[in-house]
Amino acid sequence: MLGARIEAHSPQGTVTVRLVEVEAYCGRDDPASHSYRGRTARNAVMFGPAGHLYVYFVYGMHFCANVVCQTDGVPGAVLLRAGQVIGGEDLALLRRPGARNAVELARGPARLTTVLGIDRTHNGVDLTDPESPIRLYHRDHEPEIRVGPRVGVAAAMDLPWRFWVDGAPEVSAYRRGGRRVSGDPLVGPAQSF
DNA sequence: TTACCGATTCGCT
DNA sequence: GCGAATCGGTAAC
Secondary structure: OOOOEEEEEEOOEEEEEEEEEEEEEOHHHOOOOOOOOOOOOOOHHHHOOOOEEEEEEEOOOEEEEEEEOOOOOOOOEEEEEEEEEEEOHHHHHHHOOOOOOOOOOOEOHHHHHHHHOOOHHHOOOEOOOOOOOEEEEOOOOOOOEEEEOOOOOOOOOOOOOEEEEOOOOOOOOOOOOOOOOOOOOOOOOOOOO
């Protein structure tokens, strides 16, 4: 999905983004995944067919978006963490007036959903439907890809399931998840595996 | 029913 | 680097 295009259509206009950073969340085998403890009303979309959008609300103020990636009945999704705005820059800036430059527009999962105008009403939409307000298109070329630990995740920190486009300035700074224990060494981001 | 904390961001020190 | 904002899921009482 790195390098793929996301188009977000609304009455206000269209914003297009090229994905440069994603994270995998692997259902029943992954303690950090929302679907780890089984199906609920909130995570139901993750258990559905691939190519649909799973949107959830975090920290009482932000939305994050995932692409469902497993076969129907098996939970799994990829969190969209960052993108490069390649269309609709004016609308993107209108939605994120705090952004000081183009790089900051969609740097971070909640910023990305803000720029695309994604909220809970988009939960479950089919990204492969040409009529859908949110659409996913295949990348033209495969970019140089790097791998490392996921950002802000406390559980399963050993799983190197974050992927990003090498050198993309929109990629989030690494942040460790959970609380820090005294004497616990702070590990930085792995740059490759 | 209550308490805790998160797949975050922003502002201030 | 640290804390606030803010709400809903989850687990414990």
